[in-house]
Amino acid sequence: MSELPPKTTVKRWLVTTNHKDVGILYLITALFFLVLGGVMSLLFRAHLWESGGTDLLTSIEYNQAVTTHGLLMVFWFLSPFAAGFANYLVPLQIGAKDLAFPRLNALSYWFYLFSGILFAIAFFQESAFAGGWYMYAPLNVPIYHPAMEATTGSNATILALVMFVLSITLSSVNFLTTIHYSRAEGLGLWNMPLFTWSWLLTVWMMLFAFAALLAALLMLSSDRILLTQYFATEQGSSLMWAHLFWFFGHPEVYIVFFPALGVMFETFQTFTGRRLIGRKWVIIAMVLVAVQSFLVWMHHMFLTTINLEIKTLFMATTIGISLPFDLIVFALIYTMVKGRVRFTTPFLFSMGALVLFILGGITGVFLGAVVLDYEFRGTYWVVAHFHYVMVAGVTALIAGLYYWWPKITGKMYSETLGKLSFAVYFVGFNLLYFPMFLAWETPRRVFHYGEGMEFYHQIATVGAFVLAASWVLIFVTLAYSWIAGPRAPDNPWEYSRTAEWTVPSPPPLENWDGRPSYASGHLEVVDDSTAATDGGATAHETENAAHAGHADHASIWPLVIGAGTFVFFLGLAGLTPYVIEFAEGTGAVSDRLVGTEAEKSILYPIFTLLGAALLGYALFEYGRERFHAPEMAIAERWPFEGVGRTKLGVWIFLASDVVLFGAVIGGYVFLRLHTGWGAWEPVPPSAVVGLLNTYVLLTSSFTVVLALVMAERRNKRGLLGALGATMLLGFTFLVVKGWEWSYEFEHGAYWFTELQYSTYFVTTGLHALHVIFGLLIAGFLLYRIWSVDAYLGDQRPVEFFGVYWHFVDIVWVILFPLFYLM
Template sequence: MADDFPPMTSVKRWLVTTNHKDVGILYIATALFFLIFGGILALLFRVQLWEAGGTGILSDSAYNQSVTAHGLLMVFWFLSPVASGFANYLVPLQIGAKDLAFPRLNALSYWFYLFSGILIMLSFFQGGTFGGGWTMYAPLNVPTYSPAMEATTGGNATILALILFTISITIGTVNFLVTIHRSRAEGLGLWNIPLFTWSWLLTVWMMLFAFAALLAALLLLATDRILLTQYFATDQGSGLLWAHLFWFFGHPEVYIVFFPALGIMFETFQTFTGRRLVGRKWVIIAMVLVAVQSFLVWMHHMFLTTINLEIKTLMMATTIGISLPFDLMVFALIYTMVKGRVRFTTPFLFSLGALVLFILGGITGVFLGAVVLDYEFRGTYWVVAHFHYVMVSGVTALIAGLYYWWPKITGKMYDEFLGKLNFAVYFIGFNLLYFPMFLAWETPRRVFHYGEGMEIYHQLATIGAFVLGASFLILFYTLGKSLVSGPDAPDNPWEFSRTAEWAVPSPPPLENWDDRPSYASGRLEFVDDTAGEAATDGGVPATQTARGELATKHESHAEEEHPDHASIWPLGIGIGTFVLFLGLSGLTPYIADFAAATGQIDPSTPEPNIAYPIITALGLVILAYVLFEFGRESFHAPEMAIAERWPFEGVGNTKFGVWVFLASDVVVFGAFIGAYLFMRIHAGWDTWSPVPPEAWPGLLNTYILLTSSFTVILALVMAERQNKKGLLATMSATLLLGLSFLGVKAWEWSDKFAHGEYWFSGLEYSLYYVTTGLHGLHVVLGLLVAIFMIFRIITIDAYMEDSRPVEFFGLYWHFVDIVWVFLFPLFYLM
């Protein structure tokens, strides 16, 4: 119940909370911490670049590690999470929901994010963090080819931290997609949702597929680093394979980072010009076009590879084409400003600054989109300057959002003079830091040696870095002063704000709305459903509009059932996963010793540390316990009774969530299968025979899995008929069939091992073991769920009244079976 929820002054509140506003605050605060961490690393290597000789405070290895960690922290642990913090806090408010669709999963996504950041910080103390550049190009991403990464364990921890971060993103993405599509207030169609929510909706759709591709690439890299497979440790096209996988994620990531910033710019321009965004419908269409096209331009990052000129020309055309929708958005912002009456508040100044900086970043990016110019600029500081003018212009807009929504989040106003001083120092520092990089473009990126003629530009950039750093000190001082002694903020401090979050108190109450928000009349109203009809005053319906007018309250509200807001188990799952991944980071020496004992490789890794297998086992035990308790916990998160759900009216929240998750898993398996096809075609299709010498084990497993799909269908029929014995029998049959599949697979693998054929024996073996191993892991996870469901059927007669969980399990299990139907011919017959 809400009455039992700990207050915000309690530490317990922040450990157990699942409320979207609390999670949003946690995201923002944690992201700002990683901003400071990444910023300090940047100052370290900018000092190193003060002189052309590079004789600074960092060694060669430390410089590489600092540059790499700075890039990873800023791109992954600051930019997307701080935007996610705003979205967590504001999207439910803007669309009229009380929370996200799955509050516990929302909390879990935060804890995975936090522990992934802790893991990358610990990597510095595991002999050194990853130092192969934030793009992790092959073959520098495996220790064999990178003298700067003597420490295998620290590099492993970095890759595992990225995997955990990507899992966090996927969980959050599914949650937001379900919420925005199925929990909008009555009458709030997709065309009419606020532009920040629109930008975030497109962002999470891009995240769903882009981060799935990154997850696949990272899983392959992790197997190379920990299990010594050979995806990226060979000269058989591994560099090109990594580039395809990474940039299929990497280019949408630019828009994933910038779209939330763009949404903030739209909101603040509307508020501080006092008029609706010019061409709003066309702006939305332009954003949709960019979101789709972002997946069709990744190869322009690969113009220097051996890809033929015709394909490069096509990618150049799509790259130039994707700039056109942005032209429309930029002109929409400019015309809104021209036609409105501008109020130069701190949020507007940062938004305007972001627009100016982004225009410069976009124009310089068009240079890189041309094949001929890219041959000259690629790998130079021109790319560094362009990249930061685009990405950090997004940071500029995010700071605008922090100032804009600060009164709503904290209930306190900030000092406007300090805010404007913050902007002035920030804008000067930004351009002093990054613009000289265009002039020093001949400097090779990620290298601290450069020509003496470039020294003055690098010295200006280093001074700019410290000025930009000082602007963040002003930012933190301004916000800290506001929090401690700032005047109380009104519910709506901005005269022309037009979105629903300004219609509630500052800060908002725990469950956002006392009455139900509705747009059925064409404007925001609050309907008192508990009284059977809206309370009236002189025959006029009692409403509360977006201008903050107080609604008339019905005198006798019926007792309402409050959703839950607290659970300790998301934190527990985060801890268990963190311990498991920490243990996995140190297992490489054990695998290397085993490979050396089989005569497969010459061991060149450090001595094994017994602590890591123990930590791994401990992580598995913790994870098993907390997942079991998470499944048993009774947590109430009701769906909205009345909501806009087009185009998914007939699909429940959980079912839609399962479908969305499986869509991302399609990309993961697609990347694994694509890697197999790419590497085999590159090596010459007939250069190796199928690793399994006989097809019958694969054929037998195909029959087993197809039969298990049939038993799952029978299980759903039995649950719908409330036949406990039948349900128990069919679920048990599914379990036994799944175990039979694993048994056949175990026999097959053991037979290969007996003949000295391991996953590190050659590229073809790596492809076979890793791809079928990923599928086997999915089977194991499905069987664990089946065991838990059987336990609940036996102990509490579960699924008799509500058969939907059996259906959801069936969707996952059918997906696993379908994947095997593709893997069988690829690995056993072709």
């Protein structure tokens, strides 16, 4: 399917791969989840009207509402809302006609939507997750929290997060490849628009931070579904969960706030009429923050048993990360001072965001000090500080919504209604969150509070409803604009300076009729029919683009893959109906596994098999589909000149996989040190078996190289033989691994027997899963070679498969000594 239906049809939005359509889908879906999360917050704020709590919610329902609110806002609203702007605007700002991988872009959206649906369904599966959005161990596993957590709904919540992380990973790979590979001629990194700069750093942080979260979620899922013991017994470590989660969690603050900063930069420049003061230093400051964000996570753990020297070190890194932000804040303030401010609706929201963020940042410094953190941790001070930072980012994103609304819709809105929505929003925001500083002695996550705090909580509850009313005003303003607003000019802002304002409102399907270029020092659109390939696009890619005739913008298979994954995870959530019982006082697993008949419904295995079948079929058809993405023959590609587009995407994906395996392997090392390194004997029956598998995989790497040589020589029989040998060796590895596992089972050792068995089975199982994925890819390559003589002369797909396969082999070389020799 290549023809794109009209926007007025439902089919258009189900099959589109165009970056602007996907951006609109992200924006609308994120706003839906905002409303859902907002309703949850109004529920528990109404419950807190009285000091003892009203009868509106039970304690379990309160915990579910708070947890759901936090997860929805942090994961399903904040980042995806920013991603909507990025999808729409980044290709326009850098002079590209679409993202590098349009179908992957659509797939990332469908993973996002279906993950949110899976999350919402949890409420109808006995109980949604109720352990807080940070999911602290050990309360995140059933044995320690059976009343709330031993449910299919809680499992669905965790798997929804896994699916969401898959969406984030696909999106990050896509944006990183696009920005580094598809910038218009003459547009160097230093000269990119600041919103694109902020998003580039955001997706780099996403790539690594969410990989660490995925590792933590996979361990948690294995505890809940496979009954392993990472967090579930006295051997497991709740501290390890905190390390993994906050290694993701603190960069997440900047992942959320950086796009908001990008909006502030753009709107401040436009509505002050001058370039941002200290632009180069602001970019350097953001780069420093992005790097430092991974070095401050332990300030969330000052109340743990980590020694004081480490806590002091992380106190210093926390204070240090505030210094680049000081530079950014002063740059924004000085830009206002040196410019001529125009108080439009977008600028009011941006300036309001700056004021709120300053207050949030100052109060956060308190929490960076070990001594003060002892006093404030676990109180409403943290709640207030957190919202003054995170929702300040939301405030700036609302500015972006107003700022780019004319470009997206082609309609103008009422400035009077817009300014009124800002006034109500700003008052509601401060009524809601500022009293929480005054009521700081209230313990967070508790569904009642002392009588002396009643006044502050009642003001906060009033503020919550005022803030909700401001959102209603925002929606009314934009809806009225959409229905009856005047036609917007292509550029309604006098001093806007980025490329999206040079195209019609809304932009055409492929953005420009020609090829944007900055070679002359300013933006020009030249006739791209005369473009010749430079060193950046490979000859094959240019040839394929020429044969395509035009770019495709529609495919049904991203939707079907998303639906198949959703059904598979829905079934997987119900495959663990059991609660582990512990022998009294020992912490050892008893022989008895108990569960209810309702939980043992045959529907869940059926969903699992049906989802797997649908997913497999959709992936196969996705691979067979002829789809031509827009290709730029001439572009700025530093520092990746000469690297093909797909190869760059593969390398970026593997970078996230390095963090995934690093976190899982790091978890194994942490647990061995935690329990005493010498207390564990190697689990496998013999190191010889592991050595045999090492030779098998290393040999398979040589056969992959041989396959690449055969493809270059257009030797079909040799290519089939070399790839076939690779598959045979991969199957041999799995057979040996299967024998090894069966040997353990025969001797009474399972993944849930002890912690050392859990780490062995999960870590080597994750690697085996990667081997299986590789075999499926190799099988598809063999099918294409046999049926249509594919890859003869165009060896790139074989090369990309080889890169992945070599990575899998390298991981095994690391696992072998850790699990077989030490």
